[in-house]
Amino acid sequence: MCKVKILCIILLLFVAVQPLMAMDNSSRLEDQFKEYMNEIRMKVKEIDDPVEKRAMLNMTLKKILKALDTVSALESLSEKDKKAIASVRSGFQDKYSELNGLNGFEKVADTDLNSFADYILQDLEQARRMVSMSIAAFIIIILLIILIL
C-alpha cells in the first residue's frame, strides 16, 4: 500500500513537473535543497547537546537516503540514471557511516559535529554538475527529498 502511495505521488510529480523540465528550474530546486540543508546546519549549531546534534544529522541523512532509494526503485528509470543515483547515494551513505563510525569510518567526534554539518552542506555547494542523470530524475529526487524533509 505504501509503495502504491509513493508511486502515485511520483506519478503526480511527473505530470506536475513536465512544464518545469528546464535546466533553470532544476537549479531552483537545487537551491531549495541547499536552503533546507543550511537550515539543518544552523539548527545543529544552535543545539548544545551533542547527542541531539547527532540525532538531527542522522535523521536528515536517513531521509535523504530513503528518498534516493525510492527513486532508484522506479522501473522507468534508465540504467544510467540508476547508476548516477547510486553514485549520489554512496556519498550520503558515507556521511551517515562516518557520523556513526560504521563501515570502517572513524566516528565523528562530538566536538566536530558543527564542522561536520558545515562539511555536508559545503559538499553540496561545489561548482560541479550536480549529477550525471536526466533532468527528470534529478527533479524527482530533489522534490522527494524536499517533501520528505
Place this chain on the structure above:
Amino acid sequence: MTVEKKRFLFSCTRAKPFVFAAPAAAVILFSFLFLFSCETQSALKAGTPSTQGRTRYSIIYVINGEGSNLYHDEEGRPLFADVQMLDQAKEIAREASETEVFIFYLKPAGLHQARVKLYYYRNPISKKSVMRYTLHSGRSEEISSWLEFYKKHSLRFQEPGVNSRWRSFFFYFGHELQEGKNPGSQGPMHLFTTDDLADALSCLSADFGVDEYGFDLVIVSACYSGTPGIIGRIIPYARYIIASPEPLHLSHISTEPFKNVGEIEKKGTFQFVMGAARYAFERLTHMTNTAVTVAVYDSARVIPYIATVEALCMPGKRGNYGGMPPEKIDQSACGPGEEGKNFTGATIEASGVPEYYDCAENPGFREDVMEKGVTVFYRPPLFGRERGKTEHSGWECIRFNDASN
C-alpha cells in the same frame, strides 16, 4: 540561430569635484573632469584623449551563471557565486590601475536561451560600457560577438605598436565545464563548454599578434578544471594556468590579488601567479571543510608531456582527451558562425557515470615526468574517505562506469 542586439548603452560616470579654496577654480576643474571622464559612444569611436591612457593590463572575466550558484557563509547567509564574482570583477576594475576589465556575464533564460551581458571598464580613466543581448541557440555567434565587443573597446587594438607591453589575463568562473561542443537544439544548452573556452582563447591570442602565449594567466575556476583534457585544450594560449583538479567550492578562486596587478612587474610573472594561487588556496581552506586543490600549470614545462598524460587518462576516447595534441584550432572559427555550425572540437562520446580520480592512482602515471611544471596547493577534506590523503598530483583523470555494463 540569431543574436539580437537589444541595446547598446554607454553610461556616464560623473567625476567628483575636488574642493579648492577658490570656488571658480573648483568650477573649472569640475567641468574639465566631467568632460574627460564622461564616456560616450563618439568618444570611443573617435579616439579622443581618453584612449591614450597608460593601460597595460587587460583582464577578461567570463562568469557563467548557469546552474545552482547558491552557497552559504559561516553564519548561514545565502550568497550567489555568480553575483559574488561579478561584484569582485567590478571591484578589480575600479581598483586596479592601468587596467581594462571586460566582463562577460551569462545567465540562462530558458532551455535554449541565454542572456549575455558584456561590461567594459577602463582604469584609471573611468569608463564603462555595457552591452546586452539574448543568445537563442548555438555557440559560434556568441563568441564572435564577444570578440567583436573586445576588439571594439580594448585599448590594445587602439594603440598600434604597443602590443609588446600588454599583459592579458582570462578568468573563467562557473560549474564544471561540459566537454566538447554544445549539443545545441539536440539537448539542454550549456552556456560555456571546453570548446568555447579554447575557441575564445585561441581567437583572442591570434588577434593579439604575439609570438608566444596570448595570455600570461588563465584561471579556470570550476570543479575538475585540472584534467589533462581541459588543460590540454587551453595550454597553447596561456603562459600559466590556475585550475582546480578536484571539486571546488562555489566561493571560487579569488582574483583579489589582481587589485594590485602592477606588482607583477616587481615580482615577475611566476611569483605573482604563485602568490595569487596561494591566496586563493588559503582563503578556500579558511572558508570550507571540503577538499581544496589549487594547481598552477607552467605551460612551457607541461606542454612536452601533456599528450602523454591525456592518453593515460582517457585511453581510446575521442575528444578533448585521448592524446589530442595541443595545437591551435582553425582560425576560421573566429568569424561569424553559420547556421547550426559550431566551432571545431570533438564531442565526447562516452556514456555512463563519470568518476574522477587522482591520475597518480593510475599505474601508468610517472611522477618524475608528469608532475613537472605543476605546483599543487592541496588540503584534504576534513571528513570523508580522502581525509588522510596528503597530496595530489595536480591531474584529475576521468573514467566512465558505462551504463551498458
